[in-house]
Amino acid sequence: MNDHSQGTSPRCYALVPCAGSGSRAGLPQPKQYASIAGRSVVAHTLAALDRVERLAATLVVLAPDDDQFQDAAPGFCGARAWVARCGGDTRAATVSSGLAELQRRGARPGDWVLVHDAARCLLRAIWVDRLIDACLDDAVGGLLALPVADTLKQAGLAGEVGDRVAATIDRSAKWAAQTPQMFRLGALREALAVAGAAVTDEASAIEALGQAPRLVRGEFENFKLTFPGDFALAARLLATREDAA
Numbered sequence: 001m002n003d004h005s006q007g008t009s010p011r012c013y014a015l016v017p018c019a020g021s022g023s024r025a026g027l028p029q030p031k032q033y034a035s036i037a038g039r040s041v042v043a044h045t046l047a048a049l050d051r052v053e054r055l056a057a058t059l060v061v062l063a064p065d066d067d068q069f070q071d072a073a074p075g076f077c078g079a080r081a082w083v084a085r086c087g088g089d090t091r092a093a094t095v096s097s098g099l100a101e102l103q104r105r106g107a108r109p110g111d112w113v114l115v116h117d118a119a120r121c122l123l124r125a126i127w128v129d130r131l132i133d134a135c136l137d138d139a140v141g142g143l144l145a146l147p148v149a150d151t152l153k154q155a156g157l158a159g160e161v162g163d164r165v166a167a168t169i170d171r172s173a174k175w176a177a178q179t180p181q182m183f184r185l186g187a188l189r190e191a192l193a194v195a196g197a198a199v200t201d202e203a204s205a206i207e208a209l210g211q212a213p214r215l216v217r218g219e220f221e222n223f224k225l226t227f228p229g230d231f232a233l234a235a236r237l238l239a240t241r242e243d244a245a
Contacts, residue, residue, distance in 0.1 A: 011111045012132060013102055014049045014058040014180070017094040018042060018069065018118040019087025032118040033072045036231055037238035040072040044121035044238070047075070051125035054132055055080065055114070057105075061098040063087045090197040092205070099189045109186025112141070115202050116180040119225040122237055127219060131182055134216045141183035142214030143203050144222060148174040177201055178218040 018032055032042040039047075042060075049058045059082040062069050066085060076083075082105065086097040095115055102113065112135070114128065127144060135142045152169040181202040183191075191205035199205045203213045225231055 011056040012054050012114060013107055013111060014055050014114045014116055015095065015098045016045065016058060016060045016116055016118050017091055017098065018060050019063040019094045031225055033068045034231060036235045041121045041225060042118045043073045043075065045118050045123060046073055048123040048125055052128045057082050059084060059098055059102055061087045061094050092192050092197045092199050095202065096192045099185055102185060107185055111185050112182055113185045113188060114180035114182045117224050120179055120222055121225065122221045122234055127222060128180060131180055131216050135182045135214055138214050140206065140211045140213055142216050143181035144178040144218035145175040145215045146178065146218050146220065148176055175215055177203060178222050
């Protein structure tokens, strides 16, 4: 029987995988350490999570040889600010190691873990609270996501000359996954162990177990900084924000 069914209220933890290189961003350093609007990408992300009062702690999972995080996020400190240098070669490996670390620090299998991309630095606390409100009593958990608005095109086979459309894909009922993605710690550990390193998000691993995560409406601003132009857009949006709620 899980902890949450024994009369103990489940706690919520954030887990931020921060061990990637971000090679597609075309930057000389990992993208989470790039500076925009006066601080690093990851510092913006962690400041938003710190404003979520229902989070018992936020665990940042770094590569074992990381030597940049401390300088990039000097404000990340206190009883709710946890760091572990146990990241792996893939996102799934890093998240799995982070889940094990949370359990070593006292998290229970029935507690909720909200996995959030370090590079989604425009996050707002009110969006995280929206996800928690929607999933706290859910049997499975869920994720922030946006219905796909654009027409979707399928590219031709790799190796063809130029980029050509092979097909137009029906966009109805299609959603673009965002983070945080919120699942119970024990269930997510099991799902990632079964799914292996190929999964690109936590919801995919949960789906592979035959479960259906809840889709919770996100916001356009909660995009992941991936390509060079994303950083300029994020800087403009951060500069025009009236508050950080």
